[in-house]
Amino acid sequence: MLKQSIHAAAKKMQIDFAEVTENINHMGERGSSREEILLSYLEKYIPIKYEMNNGVIIDATGEQSRQQDIIIYDSFNSPVLLNMQSTKMIPIESVFSVIKVKSSLNKVEINKCVNNISSVKSLVKDSLDGINSPTAGFVFAFTSSTTLETLLDNLVEANNEVEKHKQISALCVLDKGLIVNVSKKGLKDITLLPNEDTTPAIIKNTAENNLMLFYLLLMQYLNQSSVSVPNLLKYANAGELLNIEYSIPKKHVPLDGYYELDGGRVELDTAYSIMKGSKLLKKMEDGTASLRDIMLYLSRHLMEILTYTEQAYGSKSTDIEIYGKDYKVSDLERAIVVYNKLNNGEEVNKQELDFYTKLSNDMYTHYQSQVLLSKQ
Incomplete structure (x- = not known):
């Protein structure tokens, strides 16, 4: 049943995206629409304990990520430090994953994605209990004018400037396939946190199966990762909220x-x-x-x-x-x-x-x- 539902969702996503591309010329509106298409799908299949919004992510030192298309974070315990209709500001300790959404993927866009996700993974997590999984970074594109092999070459080149643990977890091109990281030992186990023992690999399939695998990889990471309550007093002392000075008679x-x-x-x-x-x-x-x-x-x-x-x-x-x-x-x-x-x-x-x-x-x-x- 789940397989049939996701396959149907994949077909609808392609239809919706084709309509958006055909009817909207303004790039800003087109970008918002492509994110809404993916969000409307994810909201049907991702449990309600995960909140999804666009915005920026911040750490207790005051550093901020670049603008994120989709931030998946703890909806039960996470404070939203800035909550506006146009954008949100989320503490890094509460973030499970981010997703960069693209209409079409090419070398220029891959470079942007690599830098964007690296800006998230560079933030420092400082939770109250010290329990925090690394933040995963996914890329989702509806199509590409180049092959997956060329996209992999572009990704490897862009990754030369980025530390392994700050690299993209998985990349999905809906109508072509996925680029994932697999363990060098056996070359079959997919790893969503790139490290020195992983290497990128290509998975080609139909749009329906590509969406299915993207969903399963995302859910697998969400289920296995942990977030914690941020130390909000450290955020306050960083000057982003207020300055706290103690006075003792x-x-x-x-x-x-x-x-x-x-x-x-x-x-x-x-x-x-x-x-x-x-x-x-x-x-x-x-x-x-x-x-x-x-x-x-x-x-x-x-x-x-x-x-x-x-x-x-x-x-x-x-x-x-x-x-x-x-x-x-x-x-x-x-x-x-x-x-x-x-x-x-x-x-x-x-x-x-x-x-x-x-x-x-x-x-x-x-x-x-x-x-x-x-x-x-």
Whole structure:
């Protein structure tokens, strides 16, 4: 019964396509009609859990595929990120397969198909559970003015620029036959995910049987593949939907936590310890700090700042920028020793005092210049 139904569908598709070709001259309308012909057939035989639409596919990094004629995706769990009458935007994690539909296939159109499907298979899948089959890419054409052998030559040439796993799964020319990938070991098992152990082969048959085989290959892949729920927060953070920035009041900051910065890791207790000098920091940020305030803050927190920097960037710093100028850490440490001696009423020799005075005055001069710039 299924065979007779599909054979009847194949004959009707050819009639419908002939009418479209004869009556519609505008290429855009003709393209839409050929896709509708194939869609109307597939919708009769593909289970309802599979949704089919045209549109683009996107991943969580913000990369997009080229426009797809038919996207087959999970209709139960997949969010449609953009849902307009003219096009849809589907997350790659929800996509089982894509189909590129052509009126007639030739070398130019094969190159377009190869690049189109490669743009889908280049997208990164990042599902919540990590379970995701690769996306299959099919090509369906109603006819071709060239032989299947020539089309295979064209496909092999186009594939030279594309990695194996990004290549077309199967190609059907309704009135001629199919080009599929078969295992090199035995040369008979059809594989819908091309790899280094597969090679392309030709299957010639009647239009009815070609459509039957195309349907069976598509259903076989849909039945054996798995999709998953996309991590929508990663899509949001990619900037395609919205930007998410967290804010935690100081009294609720978990001191046993950490955050990541430029590949490094900063412990929150270190950052919080630095912020304990918030009154001094506020004066410095307001532009009201004295030289003594700056030196007092550095004497209390220089080691913590260095620890913070090392955690963030993965290496110890020999220089540190303060108010737009780099200072050697060793010079700052030496100045702090002198500052503490002066603060405690200890004796300081002239060489130490001259060094301290020069460095601290230079730092304060840069601080004041930064304050003036911020007020302009």
